[in-house]
Amino acid sequence: MAGYRRRLYRDDAVVLRTQKLGESDRIITLLTRRHGRVRAVAKGVRRTSSKFGARLEPFGHVELQLAAPAGEQPTRSLLTVSQVVGIALHGGRFLDDYPRYTAASAIAETAERLTPEEGEPTLRLFQLTLGAVKALALGEHAPTLILDAYLLRSMASAGWAPALDECAVCGTPGRHRAFSVPAGGAVCGDCRPPGAVHPPPEVLGLLSALVAGDWGVADGSDQGLRRQASGLVAAHLQWHLERGLRSLPLVDRGESR
Amino acid sequence: MYEGAIQDLIDELGRLPGVGPKSAQRIAFHLLSADPVDVNRLATTMRRVKEVVRFCTTCFNVAEEEQCRVCRDTRRSDEVLCVVEEPKDVVAIERTGEFRGRYHVLGGAINPLEGIGPDQLRIRELMARLSAGTVKELILATDPNTEGEATATYLALLVKPMGLTVTRLASGLPVGGDLEYADEITLGRAFVGRRAV
Ligand SMILES: [Zn+2]
Ligand SMILES: [Zn+2]
Numbered sequence: 001m002a003g004y005r006r007r008l009y010r011d012d013a014v015v016l017r018t019q020k021l022g023e024s025d026r027i028i029t030l031l032t033r034r035h036g037r038v039r040a041v042a043k044g045v046r047r048t049s050s051k052f053g054a055r056l057e058p059f060g061h062v063e064l065q066l067a068a069p070a071g072e073q074p075t076r077s078l079l080t081v082s083q084v085v086g087i088a089l090h091g092g093r094f095l096d097d098y099p100r101y102t103a104a105s106a107i108a109e110t111a112e113r114l115t116p117e118e119g120e121p122t123l124r125l126f127q128l129t130l131g132a133v134k135a136l137a138l139g140e141h142a143p144t145l146i147l148d149a150y151l152l153r154s155m156a157s158a159g160w161a162p163a164l165d166e167c168a169v170c171g172t173p174g175r176h177r178a179f180s181v182p183a184g185g186a187v188c189g190d191c192r193p194p195g196a197v198h199p200p201p202e203v204l205g206l207l208s209a210l211v212a213g214d215w216g217v218a219d220g221s222d223q224g225l226r227r228q229a230s231g232l233v234a235a236h237l238q239w240h241l242e243r244g245l246r247s248l249p250l251v252d253r254g255e256s257r
Numbered sequence: 258m259y260e261g262a263i264q265d266l267i268d269e270l271g272r273l274p275g276v277g278p279k280s281a282q283r284i285a286f287h288l289l290s291a292d293p294v295d296v297n298r299l300a301t302t303m304r305r306v307k308e309v310v311r312f313c314t315t316c317f318n319v320a321e322e323e324q325c326r327v328c329r330d331t332r333r334s335d336e337v338l339c340v341v342e343e344p345k346d347v348v349a350i351e352r353t354g355e356f357r358g359r360y361h362v363l364g365g366a367i368n369p370l371e372g373i374g375p376d377q378l379r380i381r382e383l384m385a386r387l388s389a390g391t392v393k394e395l396i397l398a399t400d401p402n403t404e405g406e407a408t409a410t411y412l413a414l415l416v417k418p419m420g421l422t423v424t425r426l427a428s429g430l431p432v433g434g435d436l437e438y439a440d441e442i443t444l445g446r447a448f449v450g451r452r453a454v
Contacts, residue, residue, distance in 0.1 A: 017370050018402075018403075020274075021275070022274075022275035023275060050442050052440075053402075053440070054440040054441070054442035054443055055440060055441075055442070057402055057403045057442075058403045058404075059403070083309065086440075086442075089441065090443055094403060094405075095406035095410060096410050097410065098407060098410050100412070101403070101407040102369055104371035105368075105370050106369065108370060109370050121437065138391070168307045207330060208351075220286070235353060246369065246370065246371065246372035247369030247370055249374075250369040250372075250374040251369070257408065
């Protein structure tokens with residue numbers, strides 16, 4: 001086509017989601033290192049002969065070349081994937097482990113929800129997402145612990161981490177007993193609003209350990225504490241997101257089987 | 258924007274999967290200039306499909322009676338059950354002529370991002386069928402992508418206590434392709450699934 005010049009750019013990215021488009025294409029939602037969240041069309045990837053297809057499956061870390069139509073802002077228009085190389089595709093590691101798959105899905109949906117604008121760079125969220133997916137793939141810790149650590153840290157990067165080591169209202173430092181989602185986290189005896197819950201102190205300790213990356217404490221925690229901690233994290237997240245995550249209730253927490 | 262009926266048709270067509278605004282316009286004007294007999298036949302067929310076609314009460318394949326053609330066929334084996342995502346997968350497998358057992362159509366794959374968990378699929382119905390004890394082999398023929406594989410993993414774990422033979426379709430190299438052009442995941446899986454010759 002004469003006069004038709006595409007703009008190309010390269011970036012690495014985590015594949016968050018894929019959706020069918022037409023006969024054999026997919027729309028791929030990516031969290032890129034330098035261009036934030038973008039969506040791009042991958043042509044022909046559902047044909048079994050496609051070389052790209054396997055590389056653009058969810059949760060993979062890939063390097064790609066994206067093409068934008070001439071004269072348009074590269075990240076504000078529908079892009080096309082023109083090249084993909086796998087950096088770490090993790091493939092089978094999510095496929096044969098259902099709890100890992102559901103935790104990875106919740107991570108991907110959170111990353112999508114925390115990036116409402118396409119093309120806005122969010123390096124910190126990219127690093128957190130990449131790190132969480134890698135840790136899940138390598139099976140470094142229980143999937144739900146990796147998920148909760150990710151949720152807490154990504155909420156912190158969005159500016160609404162729950163207060164854990166100080167009162168969310170007056171700022172008095174220390175480990176307080178009560179927790180209130182509307183107040184913003186742990187609250188002291190003086191500030192405690194009606195409806196605050198009183199989890200065992202170890203639950204807030206576990207949340208602090210997940211934020212700090214103190215995996216010794218986290219890995220040693222028992223199922224009951226983990227479940228209560230997950231409940232607080234989920235409640236805090238839902239409060240700030242307004243609309244709940246679809247994938248969070250479907251996370252396999254290892255109790256059904 | 259066009260006026261009245263033609264714009265209504267473009268809007269309706271544009272809601273179909275895989276039909277963009279340009280295609281919708283092209284199809285609408287094609288119908289406008291087509292022979293009325295042909296257009297009537299299309300309209301009748303579309304209405305008929307909603308009236309006549311339903312889901313098989315046994316396997317959830319599309320059917321025109323209580324049960325689909327596969328479930329009514331007495332020559333087929335009840336001992337092998339093949340689990341697929343969609344009715345179109347039944348058609349694809351039937352085309353191979355390699356399979357003489359029965360099917361179970363899940364109605365999709367587990368996809369938490371779309372809010373689809375085990376309860377949104379026909380997994381409870383599958384478990385009820387298996388509990389009858391007739392099935393000896395369960396073939397998990399979900400799509401070879403992340404959602405399909407995760408669904409197969411979930412089902413394999415779920416039916417494990419039943420002691421069936423559970424198999425998964427081999428993920429092979431595309432016929433007619435060169436080994437060096439295979440992507441790393443397909444090649445990796447072909448290795449894992451290699452067989453004695
Ligand atoms: Zn206070
Ligand atoms: Zn049937």
